[in-house]
Amino acid sequence: xLLYKKPSLLTDTNxxxxxxxxxxxVNKIIAEVLExxxxxxxxxxxxxxxxxxxxxxxxxDIDWVEAAHGRxxxxxxxxxxxxxxxxxxxxxxxxxxxxIGTGEVIHACNRGENIAIIFxxxxxxxxxxxxxxxTTPLGMKxxxxxxxxxxxxxxxxxxxxxxxxxxxxxxxxTRQAVxxxxxxxxxKKAIRRAFDYSLQRKGTSVVEIICACPTNWKMTPVEANxxxxxxxxxxxxxxxxxxx
Amino acid sequence: MFHHLLLTAVHATIQQGNVNIDNNRCKGxxxxxxxxxxxxxxxxxxxxxxxxxxxxxxxxxxCIGCASCALICPDACITVFRTGLRKTI
Numbered sequence: 001x002l003l004y005k006k007p008s009l010l011t012d013t014n015x016x017x018x019x020x021x022x023x024x025x026v027n028k029i030i031a032e033v034l035e036x037x038x039x040x041x042x043x044x045x046x047x048x049x050x051x052x053x054x055x056x057x058x059x060x061d062i063d064w065v066e067a068a069h070g071r072x073x074x075x076x077x078x079x080x081x082x083x084x085x086x087x088x089x090x091x092x093x094x095x096x097x098x099x100i101g102t103g104e105v106i107h108a109c110n111r112g113e114n115i116a117i118i119f120x121x122x123x124x125x126x127x128x129x130x131x132x133x134x135t136t137p138l139g140m141k142x143x144x145x146x147x148x149x150x151x152x153x154x155x156x157x158x159x160x161x162x163x164x165x166x167x168x169x170x171x172x173x174t175r176q177a178v179x180x181x182x183x184x185x186x187x188k189k190a191i192r193r194a195f196d197y198s199l200q201r202k203g204t205s206v207v208e209i210i211c212a213c214p215t216n217w218k219m220t221p222v223e224a225n226x227x228x229x230x231x232x233x234x235x236x237x238x239x240x241x242x243x244x
Numbered sequence: 245m246f247h248h249l250l251l252t253a254v255h256a257t258i259q260q261g262n263v264n265i266d267n268n269r270c271k272g273x274x275x276x277x278x279x280x281x282x283x284x285x286x287x288x289x290x291x292x293x294x295x296x297x298x299x300x301x302x303x304x305x306x307c308i309g310c311a312s313c314a315l316i317c318p319d320a321c322i323t324v325f326r327t328g329l330r331k332t333i
Contacts, residue, residue, distance in 0.1 A: 001326040002324075003326045004314040004315070004324040005324075006320040006323070015318075019273035021318055028318070181279055221275050222274055225278075
């Protein structure tokens with residue numbers, strides 16, 4: 001009896017991600033959810049980011065738009081307003097949501113656009129070799145804070161999910177992780193809910209996912225996942241922050 | 245008592261699940277090896293076409309068919325089959 005196989009929407013292309021990268025897990029979960037929803041690939045439009053996740057359009061076999069850095073919610077707004085019956089979602093990293101594209105994402109949520117935003121929070125700027133990001137937890141070492149993040153010098157980690165939950169336009173805000181198989185199951189349910197709410201036009205749904213970047217954290221994949229369970233969840237507690 | 249012993253013996257010897265790993269897609273991150281509750285998987289000493297030590301199932305008769313390895317695998321290279329006995333994940 002077949003219990004699990006690679007989702008058919010995931011292409012056979014070998015992913016460019018480093019071994020153990022959580023981006024790949026999330027890509028796989030999105031492909032599984034879209035396959036389960038069974039609404040036809042012509043009714044799904046994704047907006048891909050700039051950063052490590054940029055090649056997602058090679059991996060999931062649906063229609064994609066590539067946006068300028070940080071501008072995915074603005075592009076998704078236009079796509080969704082022209083195609084109100086289709087599922088439109090963005091896939092963004094923490095460089096986009098918390099740094100260069102904060103204005104776009106905050107205002108897309110404030111307008112209550114009926115899109116789903118999948119926010120990959122791996123605490124570093126991965127594509128440019130692991131500089132400190134606004135979401136780096138206090139004390140974590142990166143190439144631009146080699147002694148660990150100091151709040152006097154670098155400020156505090158930005159809790160984006162709490163900000164989204166306070167905005168009236170959002171309908172569903174949750175923070176999940178993919179470091180254990182139970183967390184993977186919860187994340188899959190959360191992404192399914194977010195896609196359903198955006199199809200039902202209830203407002204903006206945001207799924208923040210705490211991810212591991214073993215290469216830039218200078219850890220093995222197993223150690224990086226353990227670091228999330230032990231330390232990252234103290235800065236970014238998991239769970240639903242807002243439900244419709 | 246006898247029934248319990250028999251059941252233990254059956255669980256120890258009869259395979260409950262089976263995994264099929266796409267060796268050339270695997271990147272050898274080792275997450276499946278760490279997450280497997282029955283410790284059936286191990287990284288190979290050989291390398292695949294891309295130079296990674298791929299994951300393989302060394303003790304298939306201990307597999308319980310829980311699909312934890314497939315859920316955690318970043319590259320979706322594990323296919324899991326259930327071969328009977330257990331009914332729920």
